[in-house]
Amino acid sequence: MAATVIDGKAFAAKVRERVKAHVTRLVEEHGVMPGLAVVLVGENPASEVYVRSKGKATREAGMKSVEHKLDAATSEADLLALIGELNRDETIHGILVQLPVPDHIDADKVLAAIDPAKDVDGFHISNVGLLGTGQKAMVPCTPLGCLMMLREELGSLSGMEAVVIGRSNIVGKPMAQLLLKDSCTVTIAHSRTRDLPGVVRRADIVVAAVGRPNMVTSEWIKPGATVIDVGINRIEKPEGGTRLVGDVDYEDVAKVAGAITPVPGGVGPMTIACLLANTVTACCRKLGLAEPEGLTA
């Protein structure tokens, strides 16, 4: 009995179609085009790739895309001034500052300066607080993507036992909040957890987000469980070269899991799709319009 493979690439394409359909309606019925501004400081090659993909995906969804590429020597004050402008710009509904920023800039201060209503990364303290009290928030893209995949695969999550491995602020903790909001019984496990395999073995839903290659093996998994692998780890191949693997030993776990996301091609593609979803959501909330169905937490 092999696990169902949750095809993140195909599902992300579906989410992007939903976004595009909603954008079309916003343009046609309300004369409004959602806009996303991405700010990049300095010349990190990986960041440049991400920013390019985000811009392309934004335009493909029919939205306005603005890219601000600032010199590595840009002062914190100038960056904050730009964010202030984008906060005031009515054609911009989402603002994303690509991390990391250079050392002379205080990232926390920069994130705190973004209007929470435009904070499509969901990292602003106000959004963490809103999510943490079950209110409408902008939700971080990666856990939102995991939630969408889980709902698509399982329907209602109510009453299921979920174990989140990892307690980071960008994945583990918001993931736990989202699963709790969907009425799972949620356990957060981490490096100090005593019997990690035993804890994970209770779960109907496992979300692994720790950054340890192939850590989760088949003995950790209750037969039939749904396994979402957020890890993206580059490891060396025996024959030379490198490859990407998740936190889950895919081949092994696929033998007992009910459903599983591969790496690559699982959670990864969902992240940009959810960034687009968040931008549309932010736009609709700003204008007091109905939120896009199937694109929010």
Added chain:
Amino acid sequence: MAATVIDGKAFAAKVRERVKAHVTRLVEEHGVMPGLAVVLVGENPASEVYVRSKGKATREAGMKSVEHKLDAATSEADLLALIGELNRDETIHGILVQLPVPDHIDADKVLAAIDPAKDVDGFHISNVGLLGTGQKAMVPCTPLGCLMMLREELGSLSGMEAVVIGRSNIVGKPMAQLLLKDSCTVTIAHSRTRDLPGVVRRADIVVAAVGRPNMVTSEWIKPGATVIDVGINRIEKPEGGTRLVGDVDYEDVAKVAGAITPVPGGVGPMTIACLLANTVTACCRKLGLAEPEGLTA
């Protein structure tokens, strides 16, 4: 083998002594007296009792206590104006608006108007967000009191299995965040949890905060576990009259637990003690002084 009774009244007295000692140092060494303002709108008899006790405890700890009793007909605008004044008042380090407020006032709006640095109730969205990302926050008094009792009873909580029953914004969710910060493996259980007794039976630490009289019985408890009962429920006695009971069937659970808080006399007395602790903490943070030891999360 009977459980250790965790005497909340005695421990609260100890916490209040710690607060008082720290206040004395602040006054003598820095010429600063922490100040707490409590705002009460309308004439709820229970609220008046609470406000009086808070004022008395504040003064007994050597701090400045200010009470604002406003007429039930006070407008939201006037209440917000008062909060603005208190935010600006340098002799006031903590502000507490006693809930509930009359129906014509939006409680969320009022809580959001309090300077997060003076939010000694820890209900402001910013404080929820700070706690939710492991940063320094003002922490709600009841879960802070539970944490203090657990640390006092157990020492380091790292690696312990904790189960929080109940997912309210004022107890369950912040409690889970605090236990996670202390490196417990944390599970949040609630009304949708499928096998609640089975889930609770895993726990080294149980915190019950659901408001269902005597719900937790001895079969739910792993022998030796520490049980914190946040519930305060008034039930009718067979012989007539009423009495207070917790969410835990005390007599029954005390037979198997390692330690347990009674109701009354457990968590209850800790709440005001933690309000005083939060006021001192807020004062020290405001002035950039060392935080009081043993009084923070």
